[in-house]
Amino acid sequence: MSELGRVLRLDARRAALLLAVPLLAGIGIVTAWRSLVPGVGYWDNSVVALINSVRLLGPVAAGLAAWTAVRERGLNYLRDLSPRSPATGALLDLLLLAGAAALAYGAVTVVVTVETMLRQEAGHPYPLGLLAGTASLVLHVVIGYLAGRAVPRPATVVAVAALTWLWAALRPPGTSWWSLLPPAALDRVELFTVLRTSVLADQTVWAMGVTAALVLAYVGWVTRRRAVAVPMVLALLVTGNAMAGLQGSGGSAVVPAPVRLACREWPLTVCVHPALRSALPALMAATTPLATRLSGTPGEFNRVVQRPATEPATVAGGTASIHLDDELSPGYEVRAVRQIMRSLADTQACASPRNPGYRALVDAWLLGRAAPPITDMRTARRFGQWTEEQRRGWLRTHYADYRSCALAARDFRLSVTPRPADAPRPSPRPLKPRRADGLPK
Known part of the structure; x- marks a missing residue:
């Protein structure tokens, strides 16, 4: 023992x-x-x-x-x-x-x-x-x-x-x-x-x-x-x-596997994977200006939804589908907006655009960036003088040409020209008293 x-x-x-x-x-x-x-x-x-x-x-x-x-x-x-x-x-x-x-x-x-x-x-x-x-x-x-x-x-x-x-x-x-x-x-x-x-x-x-x-x-x-x-x-x-x-x-x-997305409802509806819900504020701030400028056009959307990488990024039926990095690397909200912008273009027609400078001019406005230098400075200057409402009205009229990358200088000349700022009109002169025969006294 x-x-x-x-x-x-x-x-x-x-x-x-x-x-x-x-x-x-x-x-x-x-x-x-x-x-x-x-x-x-x-x-x-x-x-x-x-x-x-x-x-x-x-x-x-x-x-x-x-x-x-x-x-x-x-x-x-x-x-x-x-x-x-x-x-x-x-x-x-x-x-x-x-x-x-x-x-x-x-x-x-x-x-x-x-x-x-x-x-x-x-x-x-x-x-x-x-x-x-x-x-x-x-x-x-x-x-x-x-x-x-x-x-x-x-x-x-x-x-x-x-x-x-x-x-x-x-x-x-x-x-x-x-x-x-x-x-x-x-x-x-x-x-x-x-x-x-x-x-x-x-x-x-x-x-x-x-x-x-x-x-x-x-x-x-x-x-x-x-x-x-x-x-x-x-x-x-x-x-x-x-x-x-x-x-x-x-x-x-x-x-x-299907996933119940995490969403934020105002002013747009933005939905992402629950693991990336921290991206909602930045995505909302980045996509709202673009959605506002596209309102009234066939490319308008009021809903942004993250989709798997195997599905294409599209804009259809008022919903913009985007992809996000799993790690949310810096600039993910900018890349999401650019995905929406690429979805607005006709891939085949834009493969050989007539004048890419005109579309780049409109893209810069949609993205809220400074206008790029283009050869047609007169058109760029005219577009830059328009108000925000005039640009949105112009885009509703010329959206088909914008989507097919077929914009030309005449499209900008034929648009509604910007009206000058309203100036105070001079007050009318007081009428002189007249005689019975119509002549001034």
């Missing part, structure tokens, strides 16, 4: 491995943080960042587990003195190492979750995503530790870390279904798309199945019991079924 107590004390002393938790947590936080979309709180991308962090966190955890197994090989003779099963010590080590890795991954999850909640988050968190990342990390720990037990050499630590890193690095995201095997390589989730929960479930089952098969194989090898072959085969069958599910996904972990 004294030898058993000594072994138990040695096992408990190995709790110092928890010092590896800050190291793993720090690596995971840095990796996940770099994968997050700046300024956007989209839960799907937060889950992707957590899953992708295992691609670097996993090899480190596998190397630490292999190092632990190699370092503790000198204690094997003490375990042999106890009445415990020869597999008990290794299972306790695996339990401790897996718990440390899961604790570190939990710290990474907390940081990513807080960062997402501090933003104007959209979408829904995926518990399966957290489970998939944890299962993948535990699999790395099991692979590293069992490799260190099988080949207790210092070179094993380097080999395990290098091979697990190569397994992750050589599978870039979006290439094939192989990239979905843990540790998965997932692309950033674009707005108006969501993660497929079936893929996350298959990843979790695959990692847990491989982990169970490896542990059972090791127990059977150490204890020489054939009974573990049955659950090991079942674990492999479950793993194969999960692999078939990942293969059937076609290598894609996302699917398009």
